[in-house]
Amino acid sequence: MALYKRGRQSFVPEHPVVVTKWASIAGKKESEGPLASGFDQCCQDTYFGEKTWEQGEKRMQQMALTTLMEKAGLSNGDIDMLFSGDLLNQCIGSSFTLRNANIPHLGLYGACSTMAESLLLASMAVGGGFADTVVAMTSSHFASSERQYRFPLGYGGQRTPTAQWTVTGSGAALVRPHGKGPRITAATVGTVTDLGIKDASNMGAAMAPAALATIQAHFRDLNVHADHFDRIFTGDLGAVGKEALLSLARREGLSLGGKLEDCGCLVFDAKKQDVHAGGSGCGCSAIVLCSHLLNQLHSGKWKRILFCGTGALLSPTSTQQGLPIPGVCHAVCIEGET
Amino acid sequence: MALYKRGRQSFVPEHPVVVTKWASIAGKKESEGPLASGFDQCCQDTYFGEKTWEQGEKRMQQMALTTLMEKAGLSNGDIDMLFSGDLLNQCIGSSFTLRNANIPHLGLYGACSTMAESLLLASMAVGGGFADTVVAMTSSHFASSERQYRFPLGYGGQRTPTAQWTVTGSGAALVRPHGKGPRITAATVGTVTDLGIKDASNMGAAMAPAALATIQAHFRDLNVHADHFDRIFTGDLGAVGKEALLSLARREGLSLGGKLEDCGCLVFDAKKQDVHAGGSGCGCSAIVLCSHLLNQLHSGKWKRILFCGTGALLSPTSTQQGLPIPGVCHAVCIEGET
Numbered sequence: 001m002a003l004y005k006r007g008r009q010s011f012v013p014e015h016p017v018v019v020t021k022w023a024s025i026a027g028k029k030e031s032e033g034p035l036a037s038g039f040d041q042c043c044q045d046t047y048f049g050e051k052t053w054e055q056g057e058k059r060m061q062q063m064a065l066t067t068l069m070e071k072a073g074l075s076n077g078d079i080d081m082l083f084s085g086d087l088l089n090q091c092i093g094s095s096f097t098l099r100n101a102n103i104p105h106l107g108l109y110g111a112c113s114t115m116a117e118s119l120l121l122a123s124m125a126v127g128g129g130f131a132d133t134v135v136a137m138t139s140s141h142f143a144s145s146e147r148q149y150r151f152p153l154g155y156g157g158q159r160t161p162t163a164q165w166t167v168t169g170s171g172a173a174l175v176r177p178h179g180k181g182p183r184i185t186a187a188t189v190g191t192v193t194d195l196g197i198k199d200a201s202n203m204g205a206a207m208a209p210a211a212l213a214t215i216q217a218h219f220r221d222l223n224v225h226a227d228h229f230d231r232i233f234t235g236d237l238g239a240v241g242k243e244a245l246l247s248l249a250r251r252e253g254l255s256l257g258g259k260l261e262d263c264g265c266l267v268f269d270a271k272k273q274d275v276h277a278g279g280s281g282c283g284c285s286a287i288v289l290c291s292h293l294l295n296q297l298h299s300g301k302w303k304r305i306l307f308c309g310t311g312a313l314l315s316p317t318s319t320q321q322g323l324p325i326p327g328v329c330h331a332v333c334i335e336g337e338t
Numbered sequence: 339m340a341l342y343k344r345g346r347q348s349f350v351p352e353h354p355v356v357v358t359k360w361a362s363i364a365g366k367k368e369s370e371g372p373l374a375s376g377f378d379q380c381c382q383d384t385y386f387g388e389k390t391w392e393q394g395e396k397r398m399q400q401m402a403l404t405t406l407m408e409k410a411g412l413s414n415g416d417i418d419m420l421f422s423g424d425l426l427n428q429c430i431g432s433s434f435t436l437r438n439a440n441i442p443h444l445g446l447y448g449a450c451s452t453m454a455e456s457l458l459l460a461s462m463a464v465g466g467g468f469a470d471t472v473v474a475m476t477s478s479h480f481a482s483s484e485r486q487y488r489f490p491l492g493y494g495g496q497r498t499p500t501a502q503w504t505v506t507g508s509g510a511a512l513v514r515p516h517g518k519g520p521r522i523t524a525a526t527v528g529t530v531t532d533l534g535i536k537d538a539s540n541m542g543a544a545m546a547p548a549a550l551a552t553i554q555a556h557f558r559d560l561n562v563h564a565d566h567f568d569r570i571f572t573g574d575l576g577a578v579g580k581e582a583l584l585s586l587a588r589r590e591g592l593s594l595g596g597k598l599e600d601c602g603c604l605v606f607d608a609k610k611q612d613v614h615a616g617g618s619g620c621g622c623s624a625i626v627l628c629s630h631l632l633n634q635l636h637s638g639k640w641k642r643i644l645f646c647g648t649g650a651l652l653s654p655t656s657t658q659q660g661l662p663i664p665g666v667c668h669a670v671c672i673e674g675e676t
Contacts, residue, residue, distance in 0.1 A: 001353060001515035003467040008418060009442045011468040015339060052659055080346060081527055089427045090653035091447040095530055099664045104347045104527035106455060107651075107666070109429040109447040117444060121459070128466025129341040130349040148655075177339035189419055189442035192433055313445075315428035317486075321390055326437045328445070 004127070007221025009214075010188040013127020019119075019334065020179040022290040023067035025060050027142065027168025029275075030287065033268045038291030039169075040067045046143055046168070053144040054088060054096075057170075061086075061097040061139045064170040064290075068135065072174050079103045080131035083118035085110060086139050086282055087166075089148060093139050103135075112207075112236050113190070114138040115171060115286040116309025116330040122175040123184040123332065132177060139170035140281030149200075149316055162202040164238045164280035167267055171286025173294070182297040185304075186333040188218040192313065194326040200319045203312040204241020204264070204277055210327030211237060211310050212248045215256070218306060218331045226257030230302035233293060234329070235285030235310040236264035238278030263288035285309050297336040304335045342465070345559025347552075348526040351465020357457075357672065358517040360628040361405035363398050365480065365506025367613075368625065371606045376629030377507075378405050384481055384506070391482040392426060392434075395508075399424075399435040399477045402508040402628075406473065410512050417441045418469035421456035423448060424477050424620055425504075427486060431477050441473075450545075450574050451528070452476040453509060453624040454647025454668040460513040461522040461670065470515060477508035478619030487538075487654060500540040502576045502618035505605055509624030511632070520635040523642075524560055524671040528552040530651065532664040538657045541650040542579020542602070542615055548665030549575060549648050550586045553594070556644060556669045564595030568640035571631060572667070573623030573648040574602035576616030601626035623647050635674040642673045 004011050024039045031042030041063060048056035048063070061084070069075060085108035086093035098105045110117035118136035125131040143153055145166040151157040175184070193213045197206040211234050219225055226232065237245055242262045249256050263285040264278035289307060296302045314325040342349045362377045369380030379401060386394035386401070399422070407413060423446035424431035436443045448455035456474035463469040481491060483504040489495040513522070531551045535544040549572050557563055564570065575583055580600045587594050601623040602616035627645060634640045652663040
């Protein structure tokens with residue numbers, strides 16, 4: 001019955017699914033990183049003009065949405081469906097962004113995999129003929145994350161070498177059934193995978209097994225291998241997690257063909273910016289996708305990428321209760337304009 | 339292009355979408371309520387055999403999933419896609435349920451609207467031809483919610499008359515493109531609606547405007563009115579919120595035709611069970627849907643219902659920062675077997 005299902009975990013949309021526009025808003029540290037020139041706006045104020053970091057994160061998502069709508073020449077009232085989520089407890093970054101905005105909203109929690117998850121669901125909504133104008137969006141904020149997951153910033157806690165730096169940023173993509181732009185041609189839903197890592201300061205290693213499982217599933221379901229892609233991007237494994245993934249892949253006999261890159265390694269200059277193992281957070285893969293990656297597909301530099309959003313499904317409660325960190329990864333295949 | 343879109347916020351699935359099986363697991367207080375006989379299992383231990391309430395909530399979801407799979411004669415390996423979420427920070431109830439379970443998982447955050455949200459997305463996945471065997475699932479737990487959102491239980495805080503009692507329960511529904519069972523024939527995605535209620539002990543009133551907006555949107559998009567349905571069920575407005583919704587509807591000139599019922603009012607006997615304004619939580623509408631409602635559709639007592647999951651999108655952080663409580667409501671039209 002399911003005509004567009006491929007293998008167990010994957011699907012190809014029936015109708016064309018085009019990412020017609022994208023927008024990225026970044027914070028101060030991100031504006032000092034190697035990808036700065038691709039972001040639509042960078043803000044030097046960590047509060048984004050609001051009174052709290054949480055409300056600042058909301059403001060950042062609003063800026064991403066407004067920029068996206070301006071680029072598309074649309075207004076909020078044109079949006080049929082918006083998929084979004086974030087890292088804050090009860091996803092208040094996303095809910096307050098859309099408060100009384102009159103936009104049909106489906107809330108997600110996929111931790112740092114949310115950009116890929118929202119894009120996957122947007123491609124289902126558009127590709128299945130259920131909606132015409134769909135937005136996929138997410139955000140993260142260093143300061144709101146740090147105090148929620150770890151310590152108050154004023155405490156000045158030491159960071160371990162495997163720790164990552166939560167990106168302050170928001171990315172939004174507009175998905176439509178027609179128009180010019182990169183196309184989503186396949187997607188793979190990930191399983192919750194956990195090899196027992198308990199160190200909340202080493203989320204890259206915790207997420208690497210999920211990334212491997214999803215890349216393997218995508219290759220198997222779509223009957224492709226690494227050569228099919230110009231690049232394979234993981235979301236925020238960072239330097240430690242990327243090495244862990246390469247090592248796990250070797251052990252499984254899976255070749256990634258030198259195609260693997262990680263948004264967490266790209267967004268900061270690890271040597272100069274004191275971010276230890278790299279960037280992380282929902283905003284990490286979101287702002288890299290909604291600038292560098294979609295720009296390169298748009299310009300024709302790349303023909304096809306596999307965008308693999310990675311999420312660490314921990315909470316301070318589960319960590320305090322001594323539980324390990326489950327990971328998840330969703331993959332979306334995006335191709336350049338034909 | 340979007341053939342199955344109706345109006346702005348709604349869609350009708352292309353292919354048949356059948357809820358072939360459903361399962362509900364309930365806690366002690368729920369087992370003493372008027373719907374007890376419909377639940378598949380009731381557990382008298384608030385820890386569900388685990389060490390913590392959070393892990394107990396996970397165990398409850400696992401029980402719902404296992405019961406569902408047994409009823410369907412399927413195993414976890416047969417599930418193509420599972421949509422779930424819960425109220426715990428970072429949705430650890432859902433993530434830990436699926437840890438290493440080898441089930442493709444898309445995590446949601448829709449607060450107490452999650453049962454309707456997961457069912458809506460499952461109907462999109464199956465109705466669009468992307469998956470064959472999809473599970474929609476959620477849970478809530480009185481004790482894990484109370485200590486996360488309000489006070490430690492041992493503190494013995496007084497409850498206001500408008501307060502609701504979080505249901506301890508988990509519901510799961512299996513959605514497939516064929517088979518016998520009630521069918522999902524339309525769905526409406528809600529907008530985040532907020533009239534400025536700031537009292538976190540009066541979530542029913544905070545959610546009522548969202549319920550009204552979504553019911554109005556469903557009626558408008560599908561060109562139907564209250565007479566089209568045998569019953570209209572809101573998720574967990576409770577007695578106060580239900581009255582608020584009726585009052586708002588009257589003011590808008592919208593007739594609900596005496597069809598409105600609320601799962602939060604049905605799940606407990608408010609007079610005998612000391613639950614003040616009624617039940618709430620993701621588990622509230624989930625266990626009422628996955629017992630009483632689907633059973634009545636299955637038996638032919640009702641021909642068509644509108645199931646409206648209601649969610650209050652607050653967090654302790656937003657409440658402490660003095661912000662109001664945005665609400666959301668998603669609606670799914672379910673029809674009896676033909």
